[in-house]
Amino acid sequence: MLDLADDLRRWLAEEREFAVATVVSVGGSAPRGPGAALAVDRDGTVIGSVSGGCVEGAVYDLCGEALADGRARTERFGYSDEDAFAVGLTCGGTIEVLVTPVGAGSPVRPVLESALTHLSGGGPGALAWVTDGPADLLGRALLVRPDGTYEGGLGGAAELDRAAAAASGLLDAGRTGTVTVGPGADAYCACRPALFVQSSVPPPRMIVFGAIDFAAALVRVGKFLGHHVTVCDARPVFATRARFPEADEVVVDWPHRYLRTTRTDARTVLCVLTHDAKFDVPLLEVALGLPVAYVGAMGSRRTHTDRLRRLREAGVGERALSRLRSPIGLDLGARTPEETALSIAAEIVAARHGGTGAPLTTTAAPIHREGRAAPAAA
Structure with a gap:
């Protein structure tokens, strides 16, 4: 209504x-x-x-x-x-x-x-x-x-x-x-x-770390899906309003420092596109300890393997690492920033509603289903 x-x-x-x-x-x-x-x-x-x-x-x-x-x-x-x-x-x-x-x-x-x-x-x-x-x-x-508190007449029952x-x-x-x-x-x-x-309630947050061309496409898709979208990067020359006019916020700060202080909840999605260990590792240490809906990180499979090694060395446990979606996105064969943004958004939607990401022609499960329960707050 x-x-x-x-x-x-x-x-x-x-x-x-x-x-x-x-x-x-x-x-x-x-x-x-x-x-x-x-x-x-x-x-x-x-x-x-x-x-x-x-x-x-x-x-x-x-x-x-x-x-x-x-x-x-x-x-x-x-x-x-x-x-x-x-x-x-x-x-x-x-x-x-x-x-x-x-x-x-x-x-x-x-x-x-x-x-x-x-x-x-x-x-x-x-x-x-x-x-x-x-x-x-x-x-x-x-x-x-x-x-x-509430308003409404309910007969006193x-x-x-x-x-x-x-x-x-x-x-x-x-x-x-x-x-x-x-x-x-x-x-x-x-x-x-x-x-x-x-x-x-206020729209769910999408925080995109890394002011790159893929981020610009993901901002557009995130807004289309109804998110409040923030772009964060430590490099002021790249994190500008001119490059991301459709973002709700553009923040110049070290990603891990910003994530420690900003508001997140069980509906927040975090997309790490920085693709650089000096940003990725401290950021993911923080991200994987938060009760958010989704944490994804961009990179090749070789980058992913190296990232996991670094995170383990930093003390991140296996249970936390199991929450990491990396390489980020579904296998759509995406190549362009727009196609990649679509694959990331598709994975976010699938995670939210408990979807498999498989073609409907190959599945027998109901097309519409109840979403998974939101993660409990820490």
Whole structure:
């Protein structure tokens, strides 16, 4: 839904009444992932998409029904071999959609307005929707902040008052997904409400060490993938804004010294393109001790063997060395800087989602799969 933030904020400012349909779960292959949304106002104006066209008509009708009776509902769509004319996904997967009316007096309206303002303005947080539980709470929403505070009316149920803590777990990892809220000691019923939590956090960092021509191509690909990209090199003549106009930051500093002081987290990717032992070894000593998502280093296989020897001599253990992606990138036969950047980006994506990097024609695993859990913070 957050991709519709600007339009929905405008609708709220114009005091429009509308219903919003959000994909809250996906099974198998599906065109859009969790969080994709479609909204319909009283005049029938539509924004967004939940399926790339497969079930848009049916979801449009559900939005109209929700506006008419003021009730939230969930609906599951899948592929039907028995009925060729049934509404479903031609790709064979399933999606579950939550449809929530946002009328003039809806308790969701102030929460949604606050959430869209906060999150679209760059503030970290999560928008959590009740997708299963007591009927009167279905479709209710919470804005959860990183400090654990939250906004939203949830009827005072003890189970749902703990929803902020449950949602915070996904928010801390920067993940979007569903979480079930278990009853506590003060619970007055045995229901276990489910929440769909859509996290909004700053973009993941990509730090590229080495101001070379391959770095310029990798900066462009990194930005395309949604990273905040920093280029770092100790040589001021090469690390210039003119050479890397698309980078978010260009830093002149010794790579290992910069990495020790800059912010990293479990989503950060580190790409070492310096290709020089006096930079590589001290940098990788630091990098392999950080709980980041990816550490890759450029170089030939001979360079890689020499680099491992130097790192072992510096005291880096085998467990840490096993995290190093070197030579960096997938085997695409890349030659140009752009092709090499593509091979590096492909390896980063595969590492993030647990992909193999093999051609899909040679594999039988699902095309779309759940990503691996983020590394735990040290």
